[in-house]
Every structure is written in structure tokens, then in C-alpha cells.
Amino acid sequence: MSNDPIQSNFREAVQRANAQAVDASITKPAEQFFARSHQLQYSYNFSWLSRPIIQYPQDIAAFQEVF
Numbered sequence: 001m002s003n004d005p006i007q008s009n010f011r012e013a014v015q016r017a018n019a020q021a022v023d024a025s026i027t028k029p030a031e032q033f034f035a036r037s038h039q040l041q042y043s044y045n046f047s048w049l050s051r052p053i054i055q056y057p058q059d060i061a062a063f064q065e066v067f
Contacts, residue, residue, distance in 0.1 A: 037056075042056070043055055043056050046060065048060060
């Protein structure tokens with residue numbers, strides 16, 4: 001295995017994400033939030049540059065990071 005710190009960081013991030021994906025103390029509340037926020041149309045509460053959007057705020061931040 002390589003001692004490349006970037007690859008090491010990537011492997012550790014994958015391990016953390018995999019551990020979080022099976023941790024019910026994280027996944028259950030997330031599922032509950034998504035289900036309830038969908039019922040309440042939470043994603044309709046936001047705008048971008050004064051234009052209404054149907055998006056979760058964390059998605060808006062992620063899009064900004066990508067572009």
C-alpha cells in the first residue's frame with residue numbers, strides 16, 4: 001500500500017462513511033427528518049438569487065462547491 005497522505009485520507013473517509021451508513025443512531029433520525037420534511041414541503045421554503053427553488057439548503061451549498 002502507498003503511504004501517499006491523500007490516498008490515506010481518502011481511504012479513511014470511505015471507512016468513516018461506511019461506518020456512518022450502518023449506524024442507526026445516524027440513519028434513523030435522517031430518515032425521519034426526510035420523511036417529515038417531505039410531508040411539510042420543507043424544500044419549497046428556499047430561494048437562490050431571489051428565485052424560488054425546490055431544494056434542500058445543504059444541496060444548494062454542495063452545488064456551489066461543485067461549480
